[in-house]
Amino acid sequence: MKEVMDATFVEEVMNSEQPVLVDFWAPWCGPCKMVTPVMEELDQQYDGKIKVVKVNVDENPEISEALRITSIPTIVLFKEGQPKDAVVGFRPKNDFEKMIDKHL
Amino acid sequence: MSDRYDLIVIGSGPAGISAAINGVIRNKKVKVFGSRNLSEKVQKAPRVDNYLGFHGITGNELKDVFSQHLEKMQVEITEEKVDAVYALGKYFAITTKDNSYEATSVIVASGVSNKKSLEGENEYLGKGVGYCATCDAPIYKNKKVAIVGYDVHAEEEANFMLDVASEVVYIPLYGQPEKIKDGVNVVLGRPLRIEGNEKAERLVLHNDHIDADGIFILKDSVELDQLVPGVQIEDNHFVVNRKMETNIEGLYAAGDCTGKPYQYLKAAGEGQVAALNAVSFIDNMQ
Numbered sequence: 001m002k003e004v005m006d007a008t009f010v011e012e013v014m015n016s017e018q019p020v021l022v023d024f025w026a027p028w029c030g031p032c033k034m035v036t037p038v039m040e041e042l043d044q045q046y047d048g049k050i051k052v053v054k055v056n057v058d059e060n061p062e063i064s065e066a067l068r069i070t071s072i073p074t075i076v077l078f079k080e081g082q083p084k085d086a087v088v089g090f091r092p093k094n095d096f097e098k099m100i101d102k103h104l
Numbered sequence: 105m106s107d108r109y110d111l112i113v114i115g116s117g118p119a120g121i122s123a124a125i126n127g128v129i130r131n132k133k134v135k136v137f138g139s140r141n142l143s144e145k146v147q148k149a150p151r152v153d154n155y156l157g158f159h160g161i162t163g164n165e166l167k168d169v170f171s172q173h174l175e176k177m178q179v180e181i182t183e184e185k186v187d188a189v190y191a192l193g194k195y196f197a198i199t200t201k202d203n204s205y206e207a208t209s210v211i212v213a214s215g216v217s218n219k220k221s222l223e224g225e226n227e228y229l230g231k232g233v234g235y236c237a238t239c240d241a242p243i244y245k246n247k248k249v250a251i252v253g254y255d256v257h258a259e260e261e262a263n264f265m266l267d268v269a270s271e272v273v274y275i276p277l278y279g280q281p282e283k284i285k286d287g288v289n290v291v292l293g294r295p296l297r298i299e300g301n302e303k304a305e306r307l308v309l310h311n312d313h314i315d316a317d318g319i320f321i322l323k324d325s326v327e328l329d330q331l332v333p334g335v336q337i338e339d340n341h342f343v344v345n346r347k348m349e350t351n352i353e354g355l356y357a358a359g360d361c362t363g364k365p366y367q368y369l370k371a372a373g374e375g376q377v378a379a380l381n382a383v384s385f386i387d388n389m390q
């Protein structure tokens with residue numbers, strides 16, 4: 001899964017041709033660790049249809065602040081440069097599948 | 105990674121132990137989380153007349169009978185509080201403060217807590233209100249945070265937050281704090297509600313209010329949808345069908361946490377139904 005930074009967010013997420021699922025996380029957050037394998041599975045499963053990336057909020061405060069992320073993990077689905085859907089906290093995989101399928 | 109259990113049971117009241125016993129009878133590798141005293145709600149009952157086979161028994165006597173039964177079946181109880189159950193698709197990860205466990209199937213039999221949420225708590229959840237201060241600390245770098253602590257364990261999180269935030273206000277709901285660091289601003293008071301606009305902005309106490317960028321509510325008991333993220337809840341109870349299945353495959357619930365009536369025999373019966381269906385689920389997975 002690709003890591004996106006404050007500096008590359010616009011290019012990688014806002015200007016992406018495909019919808020992008022962005023996982024906001026930090027290294028010491030337990031639930032974030034649980035979300036990571038789910039994101040990796042989704043990344044493979046939707047290969048070619050959506051992009052899945054992660055943002056470390058600890059190192060990238062600007063983008064987290066701009067998007068008003070107040071809890072992690074937060075997973076946001078971007079389409080055509082806009083946040084379309086967001087989930088705060090861990091969810092089972094099929095909850096994310098439903099969210100993605102709605103926007104494909 | 106840890107050894108995987110067939111079945112993990114969360115809760116050691118009548119529902120949980122009935123589930124565990126039935127899982128063990130079917131030769132499953134079972135682990136039960138709870139307390140050695142089983143359940144306060146069993147222990148403290150003055151007199152029980154409606155448990156089939158026992159007339160006029162005290163709760164404490166009933167607890168002893170349950171404990172002997174567990175002993176005979178060599179079921180041990182692990183005294184750790186479960187923080188969360190994560191449905192990872194092919195198995196579940198169960199986390200406690202210090203450990204993490206894996207199981208093919210999970211039965212939640214955690215009873216009900218009657219602590220109500222604060223007004224505004226649910227509305228602003230994820231919008232400035234959170235339940236895990238250590239998780240969200242990086243977001244509150246150089247900001248002001250208020251932490252409501254329902255028990256002493258919350259102090260650790262408040263101390264941790266002090267390293268990051270510009271100001272930490274701690275509101276203990278259990279009396280004087282014991283190990284809070286200098287620098288944390290302790291305020292005694294009873295929280296009433298959380299106010300804000302798009303985001304939470306203020307914690308209102310009965311005699312005061314605290315403006316904060318982030319508000320954390322650290323409870324001793326975990327809300328059901330925090331315990332199992334993604335599970336379907338209605339009126340503070342798990343939604344289950346006749347097989348005690350929740351909306352998450354492989355996850356069952358039994359006892360008071362599925363709804364009324366709140367009774368021992370109903371809890372024990374549901375625990376059994378949940379266990380037998382979990383056993384079929386486990387057998388199908390193998």
Ligand SMILES: Cc1cc2nc3c(=O)[nH]c(=O)nc-3n(C[C@H](O)[C@H](O)[C@H](O)COP(=O)(O)OP(=O)(O)OC[C@H]3O[C@@H](n4cnc5c(N)ncnc54)[C@H](O)[C@@H]3O)c2cc1C
Nearest residue numbers: 115116117118119143145149186214215359360366367368
């Ligand atoms: C004073 C009193 C008298 C009662 N008298 C009667 C009576 O006469 N007859 C009758 O039928 N019913 C009676 N009841 C109701 C009865 O107590 C409940 O219906 C019954 O205990 C429910 O069982 P349970 O297994 O669902 O949950 P509980 O008995 O509440 O057990 C839940 C257990 O799970 C543990 N737990 C919860 N969360 C976690 C976690 N995250 N990690 C680890 N462990 C956890 C708790 O510590 C607890 O030990 C009485 C209740 C009270 C309070």
